[in-house]
Amino acid sequence: xxxxxxxxxxxxxxxxxxxxxxxxxxxxxxxxxxxxxxxxxxxxxxxxxxxxxxxxxxxxxxxxxxxxxxxxxxxxxxxxxxxxxxxxxxxxxxxxxxxxxxxxxxxxxxxxxxxxxxxxxxxxxxxxxxxxxxxxxxxxxxxxxxxxxxxxxxxxxxxxxxxxxxxxxxxxxxxxxxxxxxxxxxxxxxxxxxxxxxxxxxxxxxxxxxxxxxxxxxxxxxxxxxxxxxxxxxxxxxxxxxxxxxxxxxxxxxxxxxxxxxxxxxxxxxxxxxxxxxxxxxxxxxxxxxxxxxxxxxxxxxxxxxxxxxxxxxxxxxxxxxxxxxxxxxxxxxxxxxxxxxxxxxxxxxxxxxxxxxxxxxxxxxxxxxxxxxxxxxxxxxxxxxxxxxxxxxxxxxxxxxxxxxxxxxxxxxxxxxxxxxxxxxxxxxxxxxxxxxxxxxxxxxxxxxxxxxxxxxxxxxxxxxxxxxxxxxxxxxxxxxxxxxxxxxxxxxxxxxxxxxxxxxxxxxxxxxxxxxxxxxxxxxxxxxxxxxxxxxxxxxxxxxxxxxxxxxxxxxxxxxxxxxxxxxxxxxxxxxxxxxxxxxxxxxxxxxxxxxxxxxxxxxxxxxxxxxxxxxxxxxxxxxxxxxxxxxxxxxxxxxxxxxxxxxxxxxxxxxxxxxxxxxxxxxxxxxxxxxxxxxxxxxxxxxxxxxxxxxxxxxxxxxxxxxxxxxxxxxxxxxxxxxxxxxxxxxxxxxxxxxxxxxxxxxxxxxxxxxxxxxxxxxxxxxxxxxxxxxxxxxxxxxxxxxxxxxxxxxxxxxxxxxx
Numbered sequence: 001x002x003x004x005x006x007x008x009x010x011x012x013x014x015x016x017x018x019x020x021x022x023x024x025x026x027x028x029x030x031x032x033x034x035x036x037x038x039x040x041x042x043x044x045x046x047x048x049x050x051x052x053x054x055x056x057x058x059x060x061x062x063x064x065x066x067x068x069x070x071x072x073x074x075x076x077x078x079x080x081x082x083x084x085x086x087x088x089x090x091x092x093x094x095x096x097x098x099x100x101x102x103x104x105x106x107x108x109x110x111x112x113x114x115x116x117x118x119x120x121x122x123x124x125x126x127x128x129x130x131x132x133x134x135x136x137x138x139x140x141x142x143x144x145x146x147x148x149x150x151x152x153x154x155x156x157x158x159x160x161x162x163x164x165x166x167x168x169x170x171x172x173x174x175x176x177x178x179x180x181x182x183x184x185x186x187x188x189x190x191x192x193x194x195x196x197x198x199x200x201x202x203x204x205x206x207x208x209x210x211x212x213x214x215x216x217x218x219x220x221x222x223x224x225x226x227x228x229x230x231x232x233x234x235x236x237x238x239x240x241x242x243x244x245x246x247x248x249x250x251x252x253x254x255x256x257x258x259x260x261x262x263x264x265x266x267x268x269x270x271x272x273x274x275x276x277x278x279x280x281x282x283x284x285x286x287x288x289x290x291x292x293x294x295x296x297x298x299x300x301x302x303x304x305x306x307x308x309x310x311x312x313x314x315x316x317x318x319x320x321x322x323x324x325x326x327x328x329x330x331x332x333x334x335x336x337x338x339x340x341x342x343x344x345x346x347x348x349x350x351x352x353x354x355x356x357x358x359x360x361x362x363x364x365x366x367x368x369x370x371x372x373x374x375x376x377x378x379x380x381x382x383x384x385x386x387x388x389x390x391x392x393x394x395x396x397x398x399x400x401x402x403x404x405x406x407x408x409x410x411x412x413x414x415x416x417x418x419x420x421x422x423x424x425x426x427x428x429x430x431x432x433x434x435x436x437x438x439x440x441x442x443x444x445x446x447x448x449x450x451x452x453x454x455x456x457x458x459x460x461x462x463x464x465x466x467x468x469x470x471x472x473x474x475x476x477x478x479x480x481x482x483x484x485x486x487x488x489x490x491x492x493x494x495x496x497x498x499x500x501x502x503x504x505x506x507x508x509x510x511x512x513x514x515x516x517x518x519x520x521x522x523x524x525x526x527x528x529x530x531x532x533x534x535x536x537x538x539x540x541x542x543x544x545x546x547x548x549x550x551x552x553x554x555x556x557x558x559x560x561x562x563x564x565x566x567x568x569x570x571x572x573x574x575x576x577x578x579x580x581x582x583x584x585x586x587x588x589x590x591x592x593x594x595x596x597x598x599x600x601x602x603x604x605x606x607x608x609x610x611x612x613x614x615x616x617x618x619x620x621x622x623x624x625x626x627x628x629x630x631x632x633x634x635x636x637x638x639x640x641x642x643x644x645x646x647x648x649x650x651x652x653x654x655x656x657x658x659x660x661x662x663x664x665x666x667x668x669x670x671x672x673x674x675x676x677x678x679x680x681x682x683x684x685x686x687x688x689x690x691x692x693x694x695x696x697x698x699x700x701x702x703x704x705x706x707x708x709x710x711x712x713x714x715x716x717x718x719x720x721x722x723x724x725x726x727x728x729x730x731x732x733x734x735x736x737x738x739x740x741x742x743x744x745x746x747x748x749x750x751x752x753x754x755x756x757x758x759x760x761x762x763x764x765x766x767x768x769x770x771x772x773x774x775x776x777x778x779x780x781x782x783x784x785x786x787x788x789x790x791x792x793x794x795x796x797x798x799x800x801x802x803x804x805x806x807x
Contacts, residue, residue: 034055038055040065043068044084044085045080046089064089067091067092068080071084071088071108071109074110083114087114091104091108097439103126112140113143115193118191122142124276124501149192151196154192155200157188159204161185162208169208174209181205182198183270255569256324256325263485264512265294266296269285269510274500276500276501276504285509287509295329296328296484297481297482298320298485299332299333300320304346304347304350305341305346306346307346308350312353313357313568314516314519315489317565330359332351332354332361332365333365336367337367337368337467337473339453339455339456342458353555357561357564357565366459368460371460371464374468374473377506378419378450378472381449386436386437387415387449389414389435392407404445404446422450422465422466425452425454427452429454433450435448436472438497440494440497447472450466450467450468450469472502475503476503485514486511486514487516488513489518490517493515496515518577519571520578521581522731523582523726523733524582525734547752551564555770556782556785558772560593562592563588563592590801593797593798594774597772598627599624599627599628600624600776601711601761602775602794603646603758604647606647606648606759607648607691607692608692609643609692610694613697614642614697616642618642619640619641623636624638624763625672644714645712651690651693661708662679666706668706671709673712674701679695711777716759717765717792718759718791719764720757720792721781722796724752725751725752727748728748729748760792770785773794779800780798781794781795781796781797
């Protein structure tokens with residue numbers, strides 16, 4: 001079906017109620033119009049399927065239609081060869097500024113632009129001059145118009161490159177990196193057809209080396225050392241990823257190794273769709289390869305203005321994991337360009353969380369390491385005519401369709417002087433900014449590169465009063481660190497064009513930006529601003545409150561890092577946004593803790609039980625296996641005396657159908673103790689509440705097998721236990737359609753329950769902070785940092801099983 005935009009394009013004079021009437025009563029006319037458009041699109045060489053797909057996109061259909069009509073006018077005929085048609089379609093699908101459509105169409109129709117390489121240069125030329133009048137001579141020079149590369153020139157260039165690498169080629173034969181030959185040949189002949197170069201390279205290599213031999217076709221055997229390294233990686237994968245417990249789910253490392261098939265190889269950035277190639281690109285890539293040795297380089301670049309959350313766990317695994325899985329390196333780089341919001345505790349916590357998840361940064365760097373270099377590059381950007389000092393206020397720059405700055409065309413020398421004055425502190429905050437002359441993919445014009453902030457920086461003190469923005473800093477730091485793959489979440493896709501533009505505007509090595517989908521959870525908020533609001537209003541104690549989904553909170557609650565990594569593997573390395581239920585994460589936690597958390601017995605709501613047929617001073621040791629399914633993994637002993645405590649819920653005064661635990665008429669077994677107890681007397685307080693049971697016991701070997709065995713404690717440790725539920729009542733507390741009055745009104749009043757006098761067996765006495773246990777029949781628990789020598793505090797990590805009511 002045509003979109004409203006498509007219909008308006010087909011019937012430009014029909015709008016309002018007339019358009020509705022046309023749609024209701026002119027379906028046949030629309031059908032004919034669609035058929036005409038389909039015929040128009042196929043006439044330029046599009047397949048019928050591609051033409052139909054194009055019709056579904058109203059904006060693209062309109063742009064392509066206008067381009068075809070204009071090209072036909074230039075050519076003086078409706079007939080058009082496929083080369084021009086292909087370039088028109090490529091232009092229509094990539095051109096953001098349709099005001100330049102006619103100019104570019106004429107150049108294509110007149111066969112000035114004859115290749116995809118020239119078209120890419122043309123689009124970049126126009127993108128870098130969104131408001132400037134177009135100089136045809138500058139355009140022609142930038143796009144190689146009129147330059148003809150002869151087959152002889154290609155042959156000579158390839159011959160020269162092969163001669164340069166002849167010795168290595170003869171040695172390595174077909175294992176030699178042929179992409180290097182292609183890259184150098186393309187660098188020498190910028191406007192040559194890539195396919196023709198490749199054919200010439202293949203032909204000359206074949207002439208030099210001859211046909212491939214059996215030895216060439218054999219896989220290169222790995223040296224022994226490499227096998228050892230491979231085994232080490234597998235062992236690391238087990239420690240980082242573990243068994244997911246989700247059947248066929250691949251480990252994260254397996255998935256990330258698979259991603260290497262989709263990503264470009266180091267040094268072959270130009271093979272990525274949308275990557276902008278400049279006359280100096282191949283030289284820059286060559287230098288990049290000399291520095292990196294062809295090694296994959298990634299970085300994890302958090303802002304140190306808050307604590308990392310569960311979404312960052314995916315980012316950490318993606319960045320560090322992709323490098324690790326492919327024998328590369330990953331930097332931890334703090335994006336510390338906003339001193340107002342940065343604190344030392346965030347720097348420390350970020351590094352701690354990266355290491356807690358099992359990764360070691362190759363190096364820890366800061367954007368502030370490059371402040372002087374970034375400033376020098378900004379001066380260079382002004383000199384090149386790509387940046388200017390602007391005096392518009394912040395509120396004037398917000399929103400869409402912001403009018404161009406009145407200072408956009410100020411002289412270069414004037415901007416250089418003003419930028420120097422900004423650096424020297426001669427303007428007030430907000431009085432001046434440095435802006436870049438470019439249009440971002442989302443239509444935002446001239447993003448800010450530098451702003452004034454009279455706030456001391458935690459590392460540079462008062463040295464600077466101007467600080468670079470993310471849009472300016474990020475890609476340049478990636479370039480400085482020779483990052484090969486700039487991995488970021490999907491919302492940064494709108495900044496990809498500005499990323500490429502800035503590196504190329506400064507003639508610097510340009511990495512490739514790849515986007516992947518964010519990981520979101522229901523029943524939570526992860527926005528730093530909103531978490532700060534929760535802390536300030538007292539809803540939670542701090543960033544590490546176990547009801548939050550920050551990584552410090554999950555660690556405090558007792559989530560093992562392996563479980564979080566397994567969860568990331570379960571969600572998968574996808575480019576699509578994913579919103580997941582917390583119970584999937586909890587399932588990964590149970591899977592890990594089931595094999596790693598030793599058992600203990602704990603009673604949260606104790607009921608005193610006195611065994612009357614045991615002596616007053618009776619005491620014995622009972623052996624409790626740490627892991628009942630595998631007793632070889634160890635055990636511990638707990639005392640068993642005349643007085644024990646059981647859960648109140650494990651006794652009922654009146655028998656009910658289906659109830660299998662202790663009643664006056666139904667005995668139960670005591671787990672691990674080897675005894676069965678039977679009620680003799682019920683003792684109540686003045687209000688009629690049961691406060692004690694008097695029972696007798698007998699050996700479980702001689703007694704009739706009871707219907708159930710319950711846990712118990714004797715001479716226990718008195719502990720505080722904190723039980724957690726979801727912090728919010730609704731799945732999407734930030735969604736006004738679910739919670740009209742805001743996320744602060746959606747707090748679950750029962751998200752925290754504190755039991756101050758829980759009883760736990762003596763095996764936990766020597767526990768250290770973050771040690772984890774399974775309290776039998778109760779849940780998984782972790783020792784909280786608030787614990788003292790005199791008072792142990794346990795957080796419930798997860799229940800033993802998912803509550804069916806939550807799913």
